[in-house]
Structures are given as structure tokens and as C-alpha cells.
Amino acid sequence: MSEKIILLVEDNPDDEALAIRALKRNHIRNEIVVAHDGVEALDYLFGTGVYTGRNVSVKPAVVLLDLKLPRIDGTEVLRRLREDERTSLLPVVILTTSSEEQDLLNSYALGCNSYIRKPVDFLQFSEAVRQLGMYWLLMNEPPPV
Amino acid sequence: MNPEKLARLRELCRDEEAFEQIKQTLADEIQQLEQENNQAYFQVAQQKALFRVITRIRECLDLESIFHATAIEVRQLLGADRVGMFRFYPDSGADDGEFVSEDVDPAFSSAMAQKIHDHCFGDQFAVHYQQGRIQAVTDIYNYGLSDCHIQILAQFQVRANLAVPLLQGQYLWGLLCIHQCRAPREWQQTEIEFVTQIANHLGVALQHAELITNLQVEVQERQQAEQAVRTINQGLQRAIIELQAMNKELEAFSYSVSHDLRAPLRSIDGFSQALLEDYYEHLDLTGQDYLKRIRAATQRMGHLIDDLLNLSRVMRSDMYLESVDLSILAQDICTELQQSQPERQVNFVIQTGLISQGDHRLLQVLLANLLHNAWKFTSKHAHARIEFGTLSTENSIPVYFVRDDGAGFEMTYANKLFKPFQRLHSTIEFSGNGIGLATVQRIVHRHGGRVWAEAAVDQGATFYFTLVAEDAAA
Numbered sequence: 001m002s003e004k005i006i007l008l009v010e011d012n013p014d015d016e017a018l019a020i021r022a023l024k025r026n027h028i029r030n031e032i033v034v035a036h037d038g039v040e041a042l043d044y045l046f047g048t049g050v051y052t053g054r055n056v057s058v059k060p061a062v063v064l065l066d067l068k069l070p071r072i073d074g075t076e077v078l079r080r081l082r083e084d085e086r087t088s089l090l091p092v093v094i095l096t097t098s099s100e101e102q103d104l105l106n107s108y109a110l111g112c113n114s115y116i117r118k119p120v121d122f123l124q125f126s127e128a129v130r131q132l133g134m135y136w137l138l139m140n141e142p143p144p145v
Numbered sequence: 146m147n148p149e150k151l152a153r154l155r156e157l158c159r160d161e162e163a164f165e166q167i168k169q170t171l172a173d174e175i176q177q178l179e180q181e182n183n184q185a186y187f188q189v190a191q192q193k194a195l196f197r198v199i200t201r202i203r204e205c206l207d208l209e210s211i212f213h214a215t216a217i218e219v220r221q222l223l224g225a226d227r228v229g230m231f232r233f234y235p236d237s238g239a240d241d242g243e244f245v246s247e248d249v250d251p252a253f254s255s256a257m258a259q260k261i262h263d264h265c266f267g268d269q270f271a272v273h274y275q276q277g278r279i280q281a282v283t284d285i286y287n288y289g290l291s292d293c294h295i296q297i298l299a300q301f302q303v304r305a306n307l308a309v310p311l312l313q314g315q316y317l318w319g320l321l322c323i324h325q326c327r328a329p330r331e332w333q334q335t336e337i338e339f340v341t342q343i344a345n346h347l348g349v350a351l352q353h354a355e356l357i358t359n360l361q362v363e364v365q366e367r368q369q370a371e372q373a374v375r376t377i378n379q380g381l382q383r384a385i386i387e388l389q390a391m392n393k394e395l396e397a398f399s400y401s402v403s404h405d406l407r408a409p410l411r412s413i414d415g416f417s418q419a420l421l422e423d424y425y426e427h428l429d430l431t432g433q434d435y436l437k438r439i440r441a442a443t444q445r446m447g448h449l450i451d452d453l454l455n456l457s458r459v460m461r462s463d464m465y466l467e468s469v470d471l472s473i474l475a476q477d478i479c480t481e482l483q484q485s486q487p488e489r490q491v492n493f494v495i496q497t498g499l500i501s502q503g504d505h506r507l508l509q510v511l512l513a514n515l516l517h518n519a520w521k522f523t524s525k526h527a528h529a530r531i532e533f534g535t536l537s538t539e540n541s542i543p544v545y546f547v548r549d550d551g552a553g554f555e556m557t558y559a560n561k562l563f564k565p566f567q568r569l570h571s572t573i574e575f576s577g578n579g580i581g582l583a584t585v586q587r588i589v590h591r592h593g594g595r596v597w598a599e600a601a602v603d604q605g606a607t608f609y610f611t612l613v614a615e616d617a618a619a
Contacts, residue, residue, distance in 0.1 A: 014412035021419060068404045097411075098403040101458075120407060120447030121440075122415040 004061035004137050005031045009041040009077065010095075011069050018122065019064070019095075019129065026130035030137060033060065038072025041065070042080060045087055059090060062136035065112075067096040067103055075103075078110045089143035091136060146172060184335070191339045194222045198343055202350045211350050212246030219248075219323065219343055223336055226250045227301070227324035229257070230311065230347070239271030239317050253326045256301045274310040275317045281337055282306040284329035305330035307337065309344040313351040321347065392461050399457045406450050414443040452580035455510075456565065459587050464504045471499040471508065471545065475533040478513050482520045490527060491520070496534035499545065501612050503592050508612075511588040514581040515547040515608050522570075522606065523551035542613050550605035559598055585610070 006023070010016045016034055023032065035041035041063070043049035047056040063081075067074035074094065081087040093114040094107045107115055116132065119125050151168065158164035198215050205211055212230045220228040229247035233239045244256045282288045283305055285298050298306055305325035311318045321344045323332075417436045420428070428436070472495055479493045501508070516531065523529035532548040552570065554562075561567040563586040566579040585608070589596040593614030600606035 012408060012412075014415070015408065018411065018415040018419075021415070096404070097407050098400070100400055100403050102400070118407075118411060120410045120414055121444050122411070122418040125411070125415070 005033055005058070006133075006137075007033050007035060007041065007044065007060035007063045009035045009038070009063065009065045009069065009074065011036050011066065015066070015118070018125065022122075022126040022129035023133060025126055026133060028130075028133040028137065030061070030133075037070040038074065038077040041077050042072065045081065045090075046084070056086065059087075061091065061142055062132075062140075063090060063092045064095045064132070065092055067094060067098065067107070075106050075110065078107065078112055082111045091140065091142065093132060093136065095132075146175065187335065190222055191335070194218045195339070195342055195346070199346055202346055202353075208350065208354045209246065211347070213248070215343060215347065216246055216248035219340065220250075222339075223323060225323045226253050226326040227256060227303075227322075229322045229324070230319060231322055232319040233271075233317065239274070242319060244322075245319075250326070253302050256324075259300070271317050274320070275312070275315070277310065277312075279310075279337060279341065280306065280308040281332040283331045287329070302326045304328055305332070307332050307340060309337075309340050311344055311351065312348045313355060314348075318348075318351050395457065395461055399454055402450065403454055407447060410443045410447050410450075414440050414447075417443075449580075452584075453565075456580055456584050456587065459507060459510060459584050460591075462507070464507065464591060466502055467505060468500055469503050469505050469508050471501055471512065472497045472533070474509050474512050475516060478509075478516045479531070482516065489524070490529070491523065492528070492530045494530065494532040494534070499533075499535060499543075501543070501545075503612050507588045507591065511585055511610075512547070514585045518581060518608075519547055519549035519551065519606075521551075522553070523549050526551060536609070542611050542615060544609050544611055546607050546609045548605065548607040553600040553602050553604050553606045555602055556600060559600070562598055563596065 006028075008016065008019055010019060016036075020032060020034075023030075033044060035044055039049065043051045044054065045056065045059070045063075047054045065074045065077060069077070072080075074096070078092055078094075081090055081092060091113045092111075093116060094103075094112045095116050095118060096103065097118055099117045104115055114132075116128055119128065146168070154167065155164050158167065198211075198218055201214050202211055216228040216230065219225070227247060227249040229244045229249075231242055232245045233242040243259065247255065247257050249255055282290065285295050285303060285306060290298075301324060303324045303326060305328075307323040309321045311321055321340060323340060417439045421433065421436050425433070475495050476493075479495065483489070483491065483493075512533070516533070519531045523531065530550050532546070534546060534548075536544040536546060554570070563582050564579075565583040567583075568579040586596050589610045589612070592612040594611035595615070596608065596610040598606060598608045
């Protein structure tokens with residue numbers, strides 16, 4: 001499964017470190033690309049900005065998307081991904097702090113594939129990440145390119 | 146008689162005596178005819194005057210101008226010196242009043258605006274007038290009036306007086322007074338009848354005026370009430386707008402709390418765990434214990450934030466009222482509780498068919514909190530009993546209760562129960578953060594009801610609640 005890329009969209013360096021730690025801890029050794037805000041995430045996926053020239057046909061197996069992000073927030077990123085035919089089918093998992101009803105409703109309405117609330121307890125978080133990796137990288141069949 | 150006609154008559158008569166007799170007979174006849182003619186003329190004039198008065202009463206709603214025009218009309222027709230409308234002051238018992246309108250010969254003084262204390266008739270005075278009594282005095286000095294009454298009339302230079310009551314329905318409103326000042330006057334029956342008719346019509350005008358006054362008062366009151374309602378509505382509108390704005394702010398606040406407050410906790414917990422995993426050998430037992438305490442505390446804080454957010458959600462979420470089967474809700478919660486700790490011996494007694502109007506989601510939270518508490522505070526008993534049901538009450542408001550036979554509490558502290566963060570047991574004895582009952586109370590209040598508790602230490606606790614405003618159900 002080493003060819004499958006994970007795109008982690010996360011602005012908080014602590015959360016980034018903990019997410020990567022949780023992935024490593026669960027022996028998920030796939031390439032992890034980190035985007036620190038919405039703009040970076042869109043640049044990576046559409047080959048714009050700092051990612052100009054990137055071969056965009058190489059797509060992540062799953063996008064782990066935080067909602068509260070600088071510049072362009074997660075909800076907006078999701079909306080733009082669903083609007084563009086190149087990414088409309090891309091698996092997107094919302095991985096965020098809140099379980100506010102409006103966030104859940106918005107995210108599902110915009111077509112997220114899953115919504116995970118990060119628990120405070122790291123062991124629970126690690127378990128969630130393990131299951132996420134198992135499911136999206138091993139069990140799930142991605143949409144055809 | 147015409148002299149030419151008399152001369153011809155004389156020629157026709159044979160003797161002087163016969164002529165004289167005929168002449169006298171004819172003269173009598175003619176005089177009577179002339180009298181009748183005069184009377185007929187007066188009656189026509191009366192009818193015309195009456196017609197004008199009635200027309201004015203119909204056309205005009207203003208008492209003052211009706212009175213004034215009527216006074217002129219009547220004085221002219223009767224050749225009287227003064228015609229006035231005397232009004233008794235309300236509540237004076239027809240003992241005191243004043244002229245409110247008049248028409249007077251310029252040779253005599255005005256009677257208007259002179260307060261008259263008419264205390265000469267005694268108690269029966271008003272009663273007589275109320276029964277339609279008319280006073281027709283030819284000469285005040287020759288009628289047997291009391292000195293007192295003569296004095297009053299003399300103030301207005303009255304010699305002859307005709308007074309007819311003005312009745313507003315049954316109420317003696319005042320008198321229509323015709324005064325002759327220059328000389329005594331014998332009032333003719335036709336004149337008295339005419340004045341009586343005028344007084345009757347004025348009575349109708351008085352009743353109309355009263356109705357109009359009442360209507361105007363009612364209209365004014367209604368307008369004031371409407372204005373008051375409008376003012377209240379505007380106030381309410383403003384309050385609603387302010388509340389909506391506050392709710393929005395609260396929502397934004399709790400949204401950012403939900404996102405931002407928990408993030409640092411994850412870092413503290415995550416890196417504490419990382420230390421425990423990666424630097425385990427470098428830490429002695431005390432160091433490991435400290436890290437475990439840090440982790441436990443962050444997780445408690447995490448739960449606290451979650452509970453507070455839930456509490457605030459309970460307070461601000463929209464309510465959708467529907468029929469909710471509380472028995473089914475309670476049954477589902479109890480089933481979950483039993484499954485969470487299958488080894489516990491708890492007897493659930495749930496009254497079936499308890500249906501209430503309310504918000505399904507909020508009522509679920511309400512029952513879950515109360516039943517979780519019951520479950521928690523019976524955990525130290527080998528056998529426990531948890532009940533949900535209603536009390537039969539005299540008024541129609543159902544009182545629901547959740548009862549357990551667990552740890553209970555001292556009633557002294559019962560008033561602290563429903564305040565956020567208030568706990569009656571230490572966290573070592575029973576876990577919890579004191580948000581549950583605060584949440585319960587908010588939900589009950591949002592339904593307009595009340596919540597209260599009864600308990601004794603080690604004898605269990607009962608929580609009662611209603612879901613209807615008591616004054617609304619009465």
C-alpha cells in the first residue's frame with residue numbers, strides 16, 4: 001500500500017505531529033502530504049500555486065480534512081473539490097475537533113465521505129486513525145481514475 | 146264688522162231691536178271664529194317650530210347648539226322673556242345646578258352661569274319632576290310658593306314661570322324653563338303641551354348625546370388599548386431581535402469553544418502519552434504517575450467542555466413540540482444502561498403509555514440524565530430498583546418522577562442540586578461534573594415545567610418534574 005498517498009490538511013502543528021505519530025504508531029507507512037491551510041490543499045490537488053507543475057493525476061487515496069483552517073476553511077475546500085470533476089469523487093474524511101450540528105450537516109450536505117471527531121484522549125485518537133487507515137487504504141476501493 | 150254690510154243688514158231688518166240682536170249674535174260668532182283662527186294659526190306655528198327643533202336634533206349632535214336654537218325658537222313662538230335649559234349637577238340629588246343655555250329678551254339679565262342652590266322643595270322635589278310633574282306658575286307672588294323659592298325666581302326677575310322636566314331616560318337631567326318677566330302670565334294648555342313636547346324631544350337628544358359620549362369614551366379606550374398593544378408589541382419585537390442577536394453570538398461563541406478549547410487538550414494528552422511511550426525508561430514511577438494524572442485531568446476537562454456545550458445547546462436549540470412517548474424513551478435508556486454493565490442487578494419499573502407534548506430530543510436528554518444518575522447512585526448497592534412513572538394529582542398536570550433506592554443526599558443541600566458544577570458527592574465516590582441536573586432543569590424550564598427532588602441519605606432519591614406551565618393548564 002506504499003503507493004497510496006494520504007493528504008492531511010491540518011494547520012495546527014501539534015495536531016499534525018500527533019496525527020503523523022498515530023499513523024506511524026499503527027504502522028501506516030504511506031506517504032503523508034501535509035497542507036497547512038485550504039489554499040495549500042487546493043494547490044496540491046489542482047497543481048496550482050506552490051504545486052504548479054505537479055502531476056495532478058496522482059491523487060491521494062484519502063484526504064483527511066480539518067474544518068477550521070486559515071485562509072480557505074475546510075468546508076469551502078470540500079465544496080470546491082466536489083464542484084471540480086477531477087476531484088468530485090475523491091474520498092474526503094472530515095477530521096476535526098467539533099461535533100457541532102451545523103458542521104456535521106454542512107459537511108455531509110457538501111458530500112464528505114466520513115466525519116470523525118478527534119477525541120481528546122490520544123489513545124482513542126490513535127485507534128480512530130488506525131481504523132481510518134485500515135478502511136480507506138486497505139479495504140476501500142477508490143473511484144476509478 | 147264691515148259697516149257697509151251692517152248698513153245693508155239694517156235695511157233688511159224691520160225693527161231696531163231685531164237688528165241689534167242679530168248684530169250681537171253675529172259679533173259673537175265672528176269673535177269665536179277669530180279665536181279659533183288664532184288658535185289654528187298658533188298650532189301651525191307650533192308644529193313648524195317643533196318640526197324645526199326635531200330637524201335640528203336629527204341633524205346636529207352637539208347639545209349646545211340644539212339647546213340654543215330650541216331656546217330661540219320657543220321664546221319667539223311663546224313671546225316669552227326668557228327660555229333656558231337648567232341642568233342639575235350630577236350627584237347633587239337635583240338640589241343644585243346651573244343654566245347651560247338660554248335665550249333672553251335683552252331687557253332682562255342673563256341667567257346663565259349663575260349657580261342656583263335649589264333647596265326649597267325638599268326631598269320630594271326631584272321625585273315629582275321625575276314622574277313628569279310640570280310647574281306652571283302664573284304669578285310667583287300669588288301662587289303659594291315658599292319665600293325661599295320666590296327669592297330664587299326673583300333673582301332672575303321672574304314673574305311667571307313654566308318649568309318642564311328634561312328627562313334623560315329615567316334620569317332627571319334638568320328643567321326646561323319658560324320665564325315671563327315683564328308681567329304675570331297665564332299659561333295656556335296648548336302652550337304647556339307644546340313645551341312638554343319640546344322637552345320630550347330634548348330628552349331624546351340628551352339620550353343620544355349620552356350614547357355618543359359613551360361611544361366616544363369606548364372608542365378612545367379602545368384606541369388607547371390598541372396603542373398600548375402596539376407599544377408592547379414593538380418592545381417585544383425589539384426584545385426578540387436582541388435575543389436573536391444574542392443567540393447568534395452565543396452560537397458563534399460556543400462554536401469556537403467547541404473547536405478551539407479542545408485542541409490544546411489534545412496536545413497535552415497526546416504529548417503526555419508520547420512521553421510515556423517514548424521516554425518510559427527515563428521516568429521513575431512518580432514521573433509516570435504525574436503524566437497519567439495530567440492525562441486524566443485533560444480528559445476530565447474534555448468531558449467538561451463537552452457537557453457545557455451540550456448544556457448550552459439545550460438552552461438555545463429550537464424546540465419542535467410533538468407527542469413523545471416518555472415510557473419508550475425511558476425503556477430504551479434503561480436497556481442501554483443494563484447492557485453497559487450486564488452484571489448489575491437492577492429492577493427497572495417503568496410505567497407504560499406516558500405520553501407528553503414536548504421536544505423529543507430534549508426529553509431524551511432529560512430522561513437520560515435522570516436515569517443515568519439513578520444508575521450511578523445505586524451502583525454501590527448489590528440490588529437496586531429504579532422507577533419511572535407519574536403521580537396522580539388533583540389538578541390535571543401530570544407530575545413525572547424518577548426514583549431510585551441508592552445513595553440519596555441530604556435535603557439540606559437540595560437547593561444546590563440544579564446549579565451547574567454543584568455536586569453533593571465527591572468525585573471519588575461517584576464520577577460526574579455537576580452539569581447533568583443543570584441540564585435537566587433547563588430542559589424542564591424550556592417546557593414551562595418545574596423540577597424538584599426528595600431524598601434521604603442512603604435511602605434513595607426521587608426527582609419530580611412537570612412539562613406544562615401550571616397557570617397555562619389551569
